[in-house]
Amino acid sequence: MAKPSILNSVERKFILLIGDTLIILASLNLLVNHAIDEKYISLKLKFIVFAIGITSYLVLAYILDFYNLEKVSKRRYFLPQSVYISSLYVFVVFLSCVIFFDISFWRGPLLIFLLLTPVEIGLWRLFFSNVFKIIPVTKNVIYIYEDATYDSLRQDMAAINGNDMETFYKVKLTFSIDQNTLINKKYFLSAAEKIDTWIINTKSYNNLPKELEKIILRSMLRGKEVISYTSFYENTYEALPIKSHNDSFYEILQFKNKKIRYLIKIFNFLVNFCLALFVGIIFALVTPFVFILNLIFNRGPLFYTQKRVGQHGKEFSIYKFRSMVVDAEKTGAKMATKNDARITPFGRILRLFRIDELPQIISVINGDMQFIGPRPERKIFVKQLNEITPFYNIRHLIKPGITGWAQVKYKYGENLEDSIKKLEYDLYYIKNKSVTLDLRIIFKTVTTVLFSRGV
Template structure:
């Protein structure tokens, strides 16, 4: 008996999007046809408002990960997230109308638009989340691996099942390609109807046995997913697996095999220029306050200078407001931790609001850094990580940044293990660098600073 088909993530996101757009269009209709004074309503205004409203909603939804199914599955998170993102959306549309068209409004319909739209989207998403608690959403996986991947079998199963992240995948069967007994082989041949996804981890995909290949081809024809472990990891975790992955090196080779994207370069230049002006002004304003605070609570030099490894492996000087005691590294180089005893009370305040990072604008102006990119690391740690991971230095293919994909996707790095995990996100960013990812990083960084969240 074939297993009922499980809606994949794209199909679930599409259902969620359709529901959202129905509410968005209905709310825009109330705004245009009821809330705006009739004497201002023209066909051109209607087209512009509907177009701007839908576009601004979709852009916000993408940048703020409104369609992250893991977050949607969490009851407390889904409602609060829906309220603040949709509230942001209605506020943007309202401000747009006031500034561009200078219209007047009827009070009650305007309140319906401003207050009921976030509530309706929140309730719809709560309903969506509860429906998919009943409908099966977790996909059954058959994991196929060779001898080289066998040593990490438990770790790979944990990654697929999702210990840190809800993946909506569950390994039901494993199939080692070496030393297969008769029973295991029969189980594999009969697995197509019971399995939704086949994940393959092999040294060479040309070595797949013919009988296994036939089953996989049959699965593809039946609409099943057949993917490599690296493709699965990249799609679900938005990072590249680097620890003992059979095809990792080939993924690294692809990092530079990209077409030159002049639009992306122009965008990067624009971001660096605009944020340099803004951050530079904030930096100048903060200097006297930080200096004054240091006099009483953090005696010693105002700035802290340190050598970091940057573009193409060259060292450069990075600048920060000092947040630790003067002799913080008298016992040798050590990574900062969350509750580091070396951080002074005033330094904790600087770190909480990321004020200590502001002087890095000097490195951006000098051309050693940019705003978005992998965080630069110290040479002593780079050397250690190069010993552990031969291609760690691939992260130096682009200039380091003040913020980056690893910073907004992973927790604060406290040890070499965290640095290895962050490398997965850095390599994913280098491989998939785009304007949309950069915008997501900027928005996530802004919300992190505003709400004092750890990254």
């Protein structure tokens, strides 16, 4: 008997989306046909409200990472997340109706819309989570690699199996394509029958042995999943593999359609203009208080200036409120750590609420930085990192930012190893840069500042 097919992550997300969509459509139907006073209703109004509702839900779901399967599988994550995202959705729809349309509501149906929708979303996701605890969700993997990447084999397998997160994949068999023949072909074919997914890590698919190609093709025709290691890593971790990367340079840096890039440029201009105005006002209001408190608790210069590497490798000056002792680097350049002994007590307060970052608005106004992009690094560390990985300079293709994908996805960087890990997220951002991805970064940055969380 054939083994039942295991749904991949995309298929599971699609099922989850279908259930959510049906609930959203039912809730919008309740709002339009029962909650809004019928004397105000029209076909045009119905269409607009449905469009606003569906669009706002999809945007919120993407920005707030509502379809992260790892979170969906854990009750402590998905129940609170379901409540606050669906509550935010009904509030946005209700507020849009109040602002844009001159209408009145029936209180009973309106309350049902506002309260029942989050409950329905939560119950549906509870059902979804319990179903996938019963049926198999983890795919058995055969990992195909080259001998040139043998040193990173253990690391690659750990990434597939999941280090700190559930990937829903498990390596059961490995095979090097540099072997001229399949050792114990009968055993290999028997093992391949029990495999759900092939993950291939090779510089060129022309290197695959013909015999292996036939087996992989046969597996594809039987509905098995065949993906590259880069595709797996990118879809799972929302980053690009660096240390264990073995695909072509083109694959790791292929940019999306340039024809729609002008939308991102317009969005970037609006974001930088609005945030420069907003942060600039906060900076102007905060500076006198920081100046006075600095004289009392943190004697020394108010600002800390440092050279950083920006777009196209050009150096520029970055400004911060000083949070360390005056001679913090008298023994030489050193990366800051999360609990650095050089940070003063007053400096810790500045860092806790990200107040020390406010003067970077000067670099944004000067055109050296933008609000969203890879964090600029010092030249001495850039030189060291370039010797470790040939991909590091790629992050200088765009302007550096005050916040970025690496900052909201990875912990506080304390050494060169952390910088390389953050590079994986920076490259993912450069490759997949979009309006919605920028919105996710802005939201995560705001919540980090509001709740004083580390990144």
